Amino acid sequence: MSAYIVEVEDLHLRIRGAEILRGVTLRVRRNTIFVLMGPSGSGKSTFLRTLNRLIDFMDGVEVRGSVKVLGQDIYSVNPYDLRRKVVLVSQEPNPFPHMTIYDNVALPARLNKVVKSKQELDDLVRWALEKVMLWDEVKNRLRNYPHTLSGGQRQRLCLARALAAKPEVLLLDEPTANIDPVNTIKIEESLKSLRDEVTVIMVTHMPHQAVRVADHVALLHSGVIVEEGPAVEVFMNPKKEVTNEFLRGAL
Amino acid sequence: MYRLPDSRRFKNRVMLLIIIAVSILYVTPLISIIYTAVEKGGTTLVEAGLSFLTDLPPTPLSSGAGGIAPALVGSLLASILAILISTPVAFLMAFYVTEFPRHSLSRVCEVVVRSFSGVPSIVVSMFVYSTVVISMGRQSLLAGSLSLSIVTLPYAYVYFTSAFRSIPESLREAAMSLGMNRAGALIHVYVGVLRGSIVTGLLMSYVRAFGDTAPLLFTMGFLMNAVFAGVLQQSNAIPLNDIRIRAITLRELP
Numbered sequence: 283m284s285a286y287i288v289e290v291e292d293l294h295l296r297i298r299g300a301e302i303l304r305g306v307t308l309r310v311r312r313n314t315i316f317v318l319m320g321p322s323g324s325g326k327s328t329f330l331r332t333l334n335r336l337i338d339f340m341d342g343v344e345v346r347g348s349v350k351v352l353g354q355d356i357y358s359v360n361p362y363d364l365r366r367k368v369v370l371v372s373q374e375p376n377p378f379p380h381m382t383i384y385d386n387v388a389l390p391a392r393l394n395k396v397v398k399s400k401q402e403l404d405d406l407v408r409w410a411l412e413k414v415m416l417w418d419e420v421k422n423r424l425r426n427y428p429h430t431l432s433g434g435q436r437q438r439l440c441l442a443r444a445l446a447a448k449p450e451v452l453l454l455d456e457p458t459a460n461i462d463p464v465n466t467i468k469i470e471e472s473l474k475s476l477r478d479e480v481t482v483i484m485v486t487h488m489p490h491q492a493v494r495v496a497d498h499v500a501l502l503h504s505g506v507i508v509e510e511g512p513a514v515e516v517f518m519n520p521k522k523e524v525t526n527e528f529l530r531g532a533l
Numbered sequence: 534m535y536r537l538p539d540s541r542r543f544k545n546r547v548m549l550l551i552i553i554a555v556s557i558l559y560v561t562p563l564i565s566i567i568y569t570a571v572e573k574g575g576t577t578l579v580e581a582g583l584s585f586l587t588d589l590p591p592t593p594l595s596s597g598a599g600g601i602a603p604a605l606v607g608s609l610l611a612s613i614l615a616i617l618i619s620t621p622v623a624f625l626m627a628f629y630v631t632e633f634p635r636h637s638l639s640r641v642c643e644v645v646v647r648s649f650s651g652v653p654s655i656v657v658s659m660f661v662y663s664t665v666v667i668s669m670g671r672q673s674l675l676a677g678s679l680s681l682s683i684v685t686l687p688y689a690y691v692y693f694t695s696a697f698r699s700i701p702e703s704l705r706e707a708a709m710s711l712g713m714n715r716a717g718a719l720i721h722v723y724v725g726v727l728r729g730s731i732v733t734g735l736l737m738s739y740v741r742a743f744g745d746t747a748p749l750l751f752t753m754g755f756l757m758n759a760v761f762a763g764v765l766q767q768s769n770a771i772p773l774n775d776i777r778i779r780a781i782t783l784r785e786l787p
Contacts (some may be wrong), residue, residue: 334710336706336709336710339709341635362712362713362714363712364712365709365710365711365712366711366712367712369710369711369712370706370710371710372703372706372707372710374703376701376703376704376706376707377707378704378707378722378725378726379704379726380725380726380728381725389711389721390711390712393711393712393713393717393721394712440707443711444710444711447711447712
Protein backbone atom coordinates (compact mmCIF):
# COMPACT_ATOMS: atom_id res chain seq x y z
CA MET A 283 0.00 0.00 0.00
CA SER A 284 1.38 3.39 -0.99
CA ALA A 285 2.31 5.82 1.74
CA TYR A 286 0.51 8.47 -0.24
CA ILE A 287 -3.23 8.49 -0.19
CA VAL A 288 -3.61 11.30 -2.71
CA GLU A 289 -1.26 11.74 -5.67
CA VAL A 290 -1.77 14.62 -8.08
CA GLU A 291 0.43 14.92 -11.12
CA ASP A 292 0.46 17.92 -13.44
CA LEU A 293 -3.20 18.82 -12.91
CA HIS A 294 -4.57 21.43 -15.26
CA LEU A 295 -8.14 22.57 -14.89
CA ARG A 296 -10.15 25.01 -16.93
CA ILE A 297 -13.66 26.24 -16.23
CA ARG A 298 -15.40 27.75 -19.26
CA GLY A 299 -12.03 28.43 -20.83
CA ALA A 300 -10.46 30.13 -17.81
CA GLU A 301 -7.43 28.25 -16.47
CA ILE A 302 -7.83 27.76 -12.73
CA LEU A 303 -5.17 25.15 -11.96
CA ARG A 304 -1.92 25.20 -13.90
CA GLY A 305 0.05 22.03 -13.49
CA VAL A 306 -0.53 21.26 -9.81
CA THR A 307 1.60 18.39 -8.51
CA LEU A 308 1.50 17.22 -4.93
CA ARG A 309 1.21 14.13 -2.76
CA VAL A 310 -0.53 13.69 0.55
CA ARG A 311 0.60 11.12 3.08
CA ARG A 312 -1.86 8.91 4.93
CA ASN A 313 -3.02 9.98 8.36
CA THR A 314 -1.69 13.49 8.16
CA ILE A 315 -3.23 16.91 8.13
CA PHE A 316 -2.34 18.50 4.83
CA VAL A 317 -3.17 22.16 4.54
CA LEU A 318 -3.45 23.84 1.19
CA MET A 319 -3.18 27.53 1.80
CA GLY A 320 -3.32 30.51 -0.45
CA PRO A 321 -5.04 33.83 -1.02
CA SER A 322 -8.70 34.01 -2.04
CA GLY A 323 -9.21 33.11 -5.67
CA SER A 324 -6.07 31.01 -5.98
CA GLY A 325 -7.98 27.83 -6.87
CA LYS A 326 -7.92 26.04 -3.50
CA SER A 327 -11.64 25.18 -3.34
CA THR A 328 -11.60 24.13 -6.99
CA PHE A 329 -8.67 21.81 -6.29
CA LEU A 330 -10.48 20.30 -3.34
CA ARG A 331 -13.59 19.65 -5.40
CA THR A 332 -11.51 18.01 -8.08
CA LEU A 333 -10.28 15.37 -5.64
CA ASN A 334 -13.79 13.95 -5.13
CA ARG A 335 -15.10 14.96 -8.56
CA LEU A 336 -17.67 17.37 -7.21
CA ILE A 337 -16.33 19.56 -9.98
CA ASP A 338 -18.22 17.28 -12.41
CA PHE A 339 -21.41 19.15 -11.52
CA MET A 340 -20.08 22.38 -12.96
CA ASP A 341 -20.48 23.25 -16.61
CA GLY A 342 -17.57 23.76 -18.94
CA VAL A 343 -14.95 21.93 -16.87
CA GLU A 344 -11.87 20.52 -18.60
CA VAL A 345 -9.43 18.46 -16.56
CA ARG A 346 -6.02 17.29 -17.69
CA GLY A 347 -3.45 15.41 -15.66
CA SER A 348 -3.47 12.57 -13.18
CA VAL A 349 -5.32 12.46 -9.89
CA LYS A 350 -5.10 9.28 -7.86
CA VAL A 351 -6.87 8.69 -4.61
CA LEU A 352 -6.32 5.45 -2.71
CA GLY A 353 -4.10 4.32 -5.57
CA GLN A 354 -6.79 4.62 -8.23
CA ASP A 355 -7.32 7.19 -10.93
CA ILE A 356 -10.42 9.07 -9.84
CA TYR A 357 -11.77 9.01 -13.39
CA SER A 358 -11.66 5.21 -13.51
CA VAL A 359 -13.91 4.69 -10.50
CA ASN A 360 -17.57 5.29 -9.79
CA PRO A 361 -17.78 8.93 -8.62
CA TYR A 362 -20.40 8.11 -5.97
CA ASP A 363 -18.16 5.42 -4.48
CA LEU A 364 -15.29 7.91 -4.57
CA ARG A 365 -17.32 10.51 -2.69
CA ARG A 366 -18.24 8.01 0.01
CA LYS A 367 -14.55 7.56 0.73
CA VAL A 368 -13.49 11.15 0.10
CA VAL A 369 -16.01 13.30 1.94
CA LEU A 370 -16.11 17.07 1.68
CA VAL A 371 -17.21 19.49 4.38
CA SER A 372 -18.13 22.86 2.93
CA GLN A 373 -17.31 26.29 4.20
CA GLU A 374 -20.95 27.08 4.88
CA PRO A 375 -22.53 24.89 7.59
CA ASN A 376 -25.16 22.84 5.77
CA PRO A 377 -26.85 20.30 8.05
CA PHE A 378 -30.06 18.90 6.60
CA PRO A 379 -32.76 21.07 8.19
CA HIS A 380 -35.52 18.48 8.02
CA MET A 381 -33.51 15.88 9.97
CA THR A 382 -32.79 15.78 13.67
CA ILE A 383 -29.24 16.15 14.99
CA TYR A 384 -29.09 12.36 15.42
CA ASP A 385 -30.41 11.63 11.94
CA ASN A 386 -28.01 14.10 10.32
CA VAL A 387 -25.06 12.18 11.73
CA ALA A 388 -26.64 8.76 11.21
CA LEU A 389 -27.61 9.28 7.56
CA PRO A 390 -24.23 8.63 5.89
CA ALA A 391 -23.64 5.64 8.16
CA ARG A 392 -26.99 4.18 7.05
CA LEU A 393 -26.37 4.97 3.38
CA ASN A 394 -22.86 3.55 3.37
CA LYS A 395 -23.94 0.57 5.48
CA VAL A 396 -21.02 1.00 7.86
CA VAL A 397 -23.07 -0.34 10.77
CA LYS A 398 -25.14 -3.46 11.16
CA SER A 399 -27.37 -2.72 14.14
CA LYS A 400 -29.14 0.11 15.89
CA GLN A 401 -26.72 -0.14 18.81
CA GLU A 402 -23.73 0.18 16.47
CA LEU A 403 -25.39 3.20 14.88
CA ASP A 404 -25.98 4.83 18.26
CA ASP A 405 -22.36 4.18 19.18
CA LEU A 406 -21.12 5.60 15.88
CA VAL A 407 -23.22 8.75 16.26
CA ARG A 408 -21.88 9.25 19.77
CA TRP A 409 -18.31 8.64 18.61
CA ALA A 410 -18.61 11.14 15.77
CA LEU A 411 -20.14 13.81 18.00
CA GLU A 412 -17.48 13.22 20.67
CA LYS A 413 -14.74 13.57 18.07
CA VAL A 414 -15.95 17.06 17.22
CA MET A 415 -16.51 17.93 20.89
CA LEU A 416 -20.23 18.33 20.36
CA TRP A 417 -21.55 15.34 22.30
CA ASP A 418 -21.79 17.03 25.69
CA GLU A 419 -23.63 19.98 24.15
CA VAL A 420 -26.27 17.94 22.32
CA LYS A 421 -26.52 14.57 24.10
CA ASN A 422 -29.83 15.56 25.72
CA ARG A 423 -31.33 16.99 22.56
CA LEU A 424 -30.43 14.60 19.80
CA ARG A 425 -34.04 14.73 18.60
CA ASN A 426 -33.87 18.50 18.15
CA TYR A 427 -33.33 20.03 14.76
CA PRO A 428 -30.13 21.79 13.60
CA HIS A 429 -31.73 25.23 13.60
CA THR A 430 -31.56 25.12 17.40
CA LEU A 431 -27.75 25.07 17.19
CA SER A 432 -25.38 27.97 16.77
CA GLY A 433 -23.39 28.41 13.56
CA GLY A 434 -20.28 26.87 15.08
CA GLN A 435 -22.23 23.93 16.45
CA ARG A 436 -23.82 23.38 13.04
CA GLN A 437 -20.41 23.28 11.40
CA ARG A 438 -19.21 20.75 13.97
CA LEU A 439 -22.37 18.76 13.29
CA CYS A 440 -21.46 18.72 9.59
CA LEU A 441 -18.00 17.51 10.52
CA ALA A 442 -19.52 14.75 12.67
CA ARG A 443 -21.78 13.81 9.76
CA ALA A 444 -18.77 13.49 7.50
CA LEU A 445 -16.92 11.37 10.06
CA ALA A 446 -19.89 9.04 10.44
CA ALA A 447 -19.43 8.07 6.81
CA LYS A 448 -16.08 6.56 7.85
CA PRO A 449 -14.20 8.19 5.01
CA GLU A 450 -10.59 7.58 4.10
CA VAL A 451 -10.02 11.24 3.26
CA LEU A 452 -11.72 14.28 4.74
CA LEU A 453 -11.74 17.40 2.59
CA LEU A 454 -12.36 20.60 4.52
CA ASP A 455 -13.05 23.77 2.61
CA GLU A 456 -12.22 26.62 5.00
CA PRO A 457 -14.27 24.95 7.74
CA THR A 458 -13.91 27.80 10.22
CA ALA A 459 -14.30 30.74 7.86
CA ASN A 460 -17.79 31.65 9.06
CA ILE A 461 -17.67 30.71 12.71
CA ASP A 462 -16.61 32.22 16.02
CA PRO A 463 -13.17 31.79 17.60
CA VAL A 464 -14.35 29.41 20.35
CA ASN A 465 -15.81 26.95 17.87
CA THR A 466 -12.80 27.47 15.60
CA ILE A 467 -10.50 26.26 18.37
CA LYS A 468 -12.76 23.27 19.02
CA ILE A 469 -12.71 22.29 15.37
CA GLU A 470 -8.94 22.64 15.16
CA GLU A 471 -8.53 20.49 18.26
CA SER A 472 -10.88 17.91 16.76
CA LEU A 473 -8.83 17.77 13.58
CA LYS A 474 -5.65 17.03 15.46
CA SER A 475 -7.33 14.11 17.20
CA LEU A 476 -8.59 12.73 13.88
CA ARG A 477 -5.20 12.03 12.42
CA ASP A 478 -5.27 8.38 13.37
CA GLU A 479 -8.68 7.80 11.83
CA VAL A 480 -8.55 9.74 8.60
CA THR A 481 -6.37 11.80 6.30
CA VAL A 482 -7.35 15.46 6.35
CA ILE A 483 -6.85 17.85 3.46
CA MET A 484 -7.84 21.29 4.53
CA VAL A 485 -7.97 24.54 2.63
CA THR A 486 -7.51 27.88 4.30
CA HIS A 487 -6.55 31.42 3.46
CA MET A 488 -5.45 32.07 7.06
CA PRO A 489 -1.75 31.34 7.60
CA HIS A 490 -2.05 31.30 11.39
CA GLN A 491 -4.61 28.52 11.16
CA ALA A 492 -2.28 26.49 8.97
CA VAL A 493 0.46 27.04 11.54
CA ARG A 494 -1.75 25.62 14.27
CA VAL A 495 -3.00 22.45 12.61
CA ALA A 496 -0.86 21.39 9.67
CA ASP A 497 1.64 18.55 9.40
CA HIS A 498 2.36 19.39 5.80
CA VAL A 499 1.51 22.50 3.81
CA ALA A 500 1.46 23.74 0.26
CA LEU A 501 0.94 27.26 -0.98
CA LEU A 502 -1.30 27.63 -4.02
CA HIS A 503 -1.05 30.95 -5.80
CA SER A 504 -2.76 31.71 -9.13
CA GLY A 505 -3.30 28.02 -9.77
CA VAL A 506 0.29 26.99 -9.19
CA ILE A 507 1.92 25.28 -6.20
CA VAL A 508 4.55 27.79 -5.20
CA GLU A 509 6.03 25.91 -2.28
CA GLU A 510 5.29 22.83 -0.25
CA GLY A 511 6.85 20.80 2.52
CA PRO A 512 6.60 19.95 6.21
CA ALA A 513 4.76 22.71 8.01
CA VAL A 514 7.61 23.61 10.34
CA GLU A 515 10.06 24.01 7.48
CA VAL A 516 7.78 26.11 5.32
CA PHE A 517 6.76 28.40 8.16
CA MET A 518 10.21 28.81 9.68
CA ASN A 519 12.22 28.96 6.44
CA PRO A 520 10.06 29.80 3.45
CA LYS A 521 12.09 29.45 0.30
CA LYS A 522 9.96 31.62 -1.96
CA GLU A 523 9.24 35.31 -1.53
CA VAL A 524 5.55 34.68 -2.34
CA THR A 525 5.37 32.31 0.61
CA ASN A 526 6.97 34.90 2.83
CA GLU A 527 4.47 37.51 1.71
CA PHE A 528 1.55 35.16 2.31
CA LEU A 529 2.72 34.27 5.80
CA ARG A 530 3.13 37.97 6.60
CA GLY A 531 -0.41 38.56 5.38
CA ALA A 532 0.77 40.69 2.49
CA LEU A 533 -0.91 38.58 -0.23
CA MET B 534 -41.98 69.23 13.74
CA TYR B 535 -42.10 68.91 9.94
CA ARG B 536 -45.56 69.33 8.43
CA LEU B 537 -46.41 68.18 4.92
CA PRO B 538 -47.49 70.92 2.53
CA ASP B 539 -51.28 71.20 2.17
CA SER B 540 -51.20 70.22 -1.50
CA ARG B 541 -49.52 66.92 -0.68
CA ARG B 542 -51.90 66.21 2.17
CA PHE B 543 -54.83 66.86 -0.15
CA LYS B 544 -53.39 64.52 -2.82
CA ASN B 545 -52.78 61.91 -0.15
CA ARG B 546 -56.43 62.05 0.98
CA VAL B 547 -57.75 61.90 -2.58
CA MET B 548 -55.61 58.84 -3.42
CA LEU B 549 -56.65 57.16 -0.20
CA LEU B 550 -60.33 57.69 -1.04
CA ILE B 551 -59.80 56.33 -4.55
CA ILE B 552 -58.07 53.22 -3.19
CA ILE B 553 -60.83 52.63 -0.66
CA ALA B 554 -63.52 53.08 -3.34
CA VAL B 555 -61.78 50.71 -5.75
CA SER B 556 -61.31 48.15 -2.99
CA ILE B 557 -65.01 48.28 -2.13
CA LEU B 558 -65.86 47.95 -5.82
CA TYR B 559 -63.51 45.01 -6.10
CA VAL B 560 -64.72 43.17 -3.04
CA THR B 561 -68.45 43.79 -3.49
CA PRO B 562 -69.08 41.14 -6.19
CA LEU B 563 -67.20 38.59 -4.15
CA ILE B 564 -69.21 39.37 -1.03
CA SER B 565 -72.37 39.31 -3.09
CA ILE B 566 -71.54 35.86 -4.50
CA ILE B 567 -70.69 34.48 -1.07
CA TYR B 568 -73.85 35.99 0.40
CA THR B 569 -76.07 34.58 -2.34
CA ALA B 570 -74.49 31.16 -2.11
CA VAL B 571 -74.81 31.09 1.66
CA GLU B 572 -78.37 32.44 1.62
CA LYS B 573 -79.78 30.18 -1.05
CA GLY B 574 -77.53 27.19 -0.46
CA GLY B 575 -77.81 27.53 3.28
CA THR B 576 -81.59 27.48 3.08
CA THR B 577 -81.51 24.26 1.08
CA LEU B 578 -78.98 22.66 3.40
CA VAL B 579 -81.01 23.57 6.46
CA GLU B 580 -84.19 22.18 4.89
CA ALA B 581 -82.62 19.03 3.52
CA GLY B 582 -80.06 18.41 6.23
CA LEU B 583 -77.08 16.15 5.73
CA SER B 584 -79.08 14.04 3.30
CA PHE B 585 -78.40 16.76 0.75
CA LEU B 586 -74.85 15.52 0.65
CA THR B 587 -75.69 11.82 0.66
CA ASP B 588 -78.87 11.51 -1.45
CA LEU B 589 -79.26 11.05 -5.16
CA PRO B 590 -80.59 13.96 -7.21
CA PRO B 591 -84.39 14.28 -7.33
CA THR B 592 -86.35 12.64 -10.12
CA PRO B 593 -89.64 13.90 -11.55
CA LEU B 594 -91.46 11.35 -9.40
CA SER B 595 -89.59 11.87 -6.16
CA SER B 596 -90.47 14.24 -3.39
CA GLY B 597 -87.97 16.24 -1.43
CA ALA B 598 -84.93 18.26 -2.45
CA GLY B 599 -82.78 15.24 -3.25
CA GLY B 600 -79.03 15.52 -2.99
CA ILE B 601 -75.73 15.96 -4.77
CA ALA B 602 -74.02 12.76 -3.70
CA PRO B 603 -73.08 11.55 -7.21
CA ALA B 604 -71.62 14.94 -8.10
CA LEU B 605 -69.83 15.31 -4.80
CA VAL B 606 -68.31 11.84 -4.86
CA GLY B 607 -67.48 12.17 -8.55
CA SER B 608 -65.70 15.47 -8.03
CA LEU B 609 -63.78 14.17 -5.05
CA LEU B 610 -62.69 10.98 -6.79
CA ALA B 611 -61.91 12.60 -10.12
CA SER B 612 -59.75 15.25 -8.45
CA ILE B 613 -57.92 12.69 -6.32
CA LEU B 614 -57.30 10.48 -9.33
CA ALA B 615 -56.18 13.48 -11.37
CA ILE B 616 -53.57 14.55 -8.84
CA LEU B 617 -52.42 10.95 -8.36
CA ILE B 618 -51.69 10.91 -12.10
CA SER B 619 -50.37 14.43 -12.66
CA THR B 620 -48.50 15.27 -9.47
CA PRO B 621 -45.87 12.50 -9.53
CA VAL B 622 -45.27 13.16 -13.22
CA ALA B 623 -44.95 16.91 -12.62
CA PHE B 624 -42.70 16.32 -9.60
CA LEU B 625 -40.31 14.04 -11.45
CA MET B 626 -40.28 16.26 -14.52
CA ALA B 627 -39.46 19.27 -12.33
CA PHE B 628 -36.68 17.32 -10.62
CA TYR B 629 -35.20 16.22 -13.94
CA VAL B 630 -35.33 19.69 -15.47
CA THR B 631 -33.66 21.18 -12.39
CA GLU B 632 -30.90 18.57 -12.23
CA PHE B 633 -30.22 18.39 -15.96
CA PRO B 634 -31.18 21.81 -17.33
CA ARG B 635 -29.17 21.45 -20.53
CA HIS B 636 -30.22 17.96 -21.53
CA SER B 637 -32.42 17.71 -24.60
CA LEU B 638 -35.08 15.86 -22.59
CA SER B 639 -35.35 18.88 -20.28
CA ARG B 640 -36.03 21.09 -23.28
CA VAL B 641 -38.68 18.61 -24.42
CA CYS B 642 -40.30 18.76 -20.97
CA GLU B 643 -40.39 22.55 -21.09
CA VAL B 644 -41.97 22.52 -24.55
CA VAL B 645 -44.54 19.91 -23.57
CA VAL B 646 -45.57 21.78 -20.44
CA ARG B 647 -45.79 25.11 -22.24
CA SER B 648 -47.91 23.46 -24.92
CA PHE B 649 -50.22 21.90 -22.35
CA SER B 650 -50.66 25.15 -20.47
CA GLY B 651 -51.60 26.98 -23.65
CA VAL B 652 -54.28 24.55 -24.73
CA PRO B 653 -57.84 25.51 -23.75
CA SER B 654 -59.26 22.96 -21.35
CA ILE B 655 -62.26 22.31 -23.64
CA VAL B 656 -59.79 21.16 -26.28
CA VAL B 657 -58.22 18.84 -23.71
CA SER B 658 -61.66 17.42 -23.07
CA MET B 659 -62.22 16.87 -26.78
CA PHE B 660 -58.80 15.23 -27.11
CA VAL B 661 -59.50 12.79 -24.28
CA TYR B 662 -62.95 12.17 -25.75
CA SER B 663 -61.51 11.32 -29.16
CA THR B 664 -58.87 9.01 -27.71
CA VAL B 665 -60.00 7.50 -24.42
CA VAL B 666 -63.80 7.79 -24.49
CA ILE B 667 -64.16 6.51 -28.03
CA SER B 668 -61.73 3.64 -27.37
CA MET B 669 -63.59 2.65 -24.22
CA GLY B 670 -66.94 3.17 -25.82
CA ARG B 671 -68.24 5.33 -22.98
CA GLN B 672 -67.54 8.29 -20.80
CA SER B 673 -66.03 7.47 -17.45
CA LEU B 674 -64.51 8.72 -14.23
CA LEU B 675 -61.12 7.63 -15.57
CA ALA B 676 -61.49 9.70 -18.73
CA GLY B 677 -62.54 12.71 -16.68
CA SER B 678 -59.57 12.25 -14.37
CA LEU B 679 -57.15 11.97 -17.28
CA SER B 680 -58.56 15.16 -18.71
CA LEU B 681 -58.16 16.94 -15.38
CA SER B 682 -54.63 15.60 -14.94
CA ILE B 683 -53.57 17.09 -18.30
CA VAL B 684 -54.97 20.45 -17.23
CA THR B 685 -53.35 20.42 -13.77
CA LEU B 686 -49.96 19.09 -14.91
CA PRO B 687 -48.52 22.47 -16.01
CA TYR B 688 -49.53 24.16 -12.75
CA ALA B 689 -47.97 21.46 -10.63
CA TYR B 690 -44.84 21.41 -12.83
CA VAL B 691 -44.26 25.15 -12.58
CA TYR B 692 -44.80 25.06 -8.84
CA PHE B 693 -42.47 22.11 -8.24
CA THR B 694 -39.78 23.52 -10.54
CA SER B 695 -39.79 26.69 -8.51
CA ALA B 696 -39.61 24.62 -5.31
CA PHE B 697 -36.64 22.59 -6.54
CA ARG B 698 -34.82 25.72 -7.60
CA SER B 699 -35.29 27.15 -4.13
CA ILE B 700 -33.22 24.35 -2.56
CA PRO B 701 -29.97 25.98 -1.42
CA GLU B 702 -26.93 24.90 -3.40
CA SER B 703 -25.19 24.15 -0.11
CA LEU B 704 -27.68 21.35 0.60
CA ARG B 705 -27.19 19.86 -2.85
CA GLU B 706 -23.45 19.94 -2.31
CA ALA B 707 -23.84 18.36 1.13
CA ALA B 708 -25.86 15.50 -0.34
CA MET B 709 -23.40 14.93 -3.19
CA SER B 710 -20.40 15.25 -0.86
CA LEU B 711 -21.67 12.33 1.18
CA GLY B 712 -21.72 10.10 -1.89
CA MET B 713 -25.43 10.26 -2.67
CA ASN B 714 -26.42 9.99 -6.28
CA ARG B 715 -29.20 12.22 -7.58
CA ALA B 716 -31.95 9.71 -6.79
CA GLY B 717 -30.58 9.26 -3.29
CA ALA B 718 -30.40 13.00 -2.79
CA LEU B 719 -34.01 13.30 -3.96
CA ILE B 720 -35.26 10.62 -1.60
CA HIS B 721 -33.19 11.43 1.48
CA VAL B 722 -32.80 15.19 1.24
CA TYR B 723 -34.93 17.04 -1.30
CA VAL B 724 -38.27 15.41 -0.45
CA GLY B 725 -37.72 16.18 3.23
CA VAL B 726 -36.69 19.76 2.55
CA LEU B 727 -39.62 20.28 0.19
CA ARG B 728 -42.33 18.46 2.11
CA GLY B 729 -44.22 21.68 2.83
CA SER B 730 -44.03 22.60 -0.84
CA ILE B 731 -45.15 19.13 -1.88
CA VAL B 732 -48.26 19.36 0.29
CA THR B 733 -49.01 22.84 -1.02
CA GLY B 734 -48.49 21.68 -4.60
CA LEU B 735 -50.86 18.76 -4.06
CA LEU B 736 -53.52 21.00 -2.54
CA MET B 737 -53.21 23.59 -5.29
CA SER B 738 -53.52 20.93 -7.97
CA TYR B 739 -56.46 19.40 -6.14
CA VAL B 740 -58.30 22.69 -5.90
CA ARG B 741 -57.61 23.40 -9.55
CA ALA B 742 -58.96 20.00 -10.55
CA PHE B 743 -62.00 20.18 -8.28
CA GLY B 744 -63.31 23.41 -9.72
CA ASP B 745 -62.63 22.86 -13.40
CA THR B 746 -65.61 22.23 -15.70
CA ALA B 747 -64.50 22.17 -19.32
CA PRO B 748 -62.22 19.10 -19.05
CA LEU B 749 -65.20 17.07 -17.83
CA LEU B 750 -67.77 18.12 -20.40
CA PHE B 751 -67.10 15.37 -22.92
CA THR B 752 -65.40 12.88 -20.69
CA MET B 753 -67.07 12.35 -17.34
CA GLY B 754 -70.65 11.61 -18.21
CA PHE B 755 -73.60 12.53 -16.05
CA LEU B 756 -74.42 9.77 -13.58
CA MET B 757 -77.64 10.50 -11.70
CA ASN B 758 -78.98 7.19 -10.47
CA ALA B 759 -76.02 5.99 -8.39
CA VAL B 760 -73.41 7.56 -6.15
CA PHE B 761 -70.51 5.66 -7.69
CA ALA B 762 -70.57 3.09 -10.49
CA GLY B 763 -66.88 2.36 -10.93
CA VAL B 764 -63.78 4.03 -12.30
CA LEU B 765 -64.51 2.80 -15.81
CA GLN B 766 -68.13 3.90 -15.70
CA GLN B 767 -69.82 7.26 -15.99
CA SER B 768 -69.64 9.57 -13.06
CA ASN B 769 -70.71 13.09 -12.18
CA ALA B 770 -69.12 16.30 -10.94
CA ILE B 771 -70.28 19.43 -9.17
CA PRO B 772 -69.22 21.86 -11.93
CA LEU B 773 -71.21 19.81 -14.46
CA ASN B 774 -74.35 20.20 -12.38
CA ASP B 775 -73.79 23.91 -12.18
CA ILE B 776 -73.71 24.02 -15.99
CA ARG B 777 -76.85 21.92 -16.16
CA ILE B 778 -78.72 24.12 -13.70
CA ARG B 779 -77.71 27.19 -15.64
CA ALA B 780 -78.77 25.55 -18.90
CA ILE B 781 -82.16 24.64 -17.38
CA THR B 782 -82.53 28.13 -15.95
CA LEU B 783 -81.75 29.71 -19.29
CA ARG B 784 -84.31 27.50 -21.05
CA GLU B 785 -86.93 28.55 -18.53
CA LEU B 786 -86.28 32.23 -18.92
CA PRO B 787 -88.75 34.01 -21.20
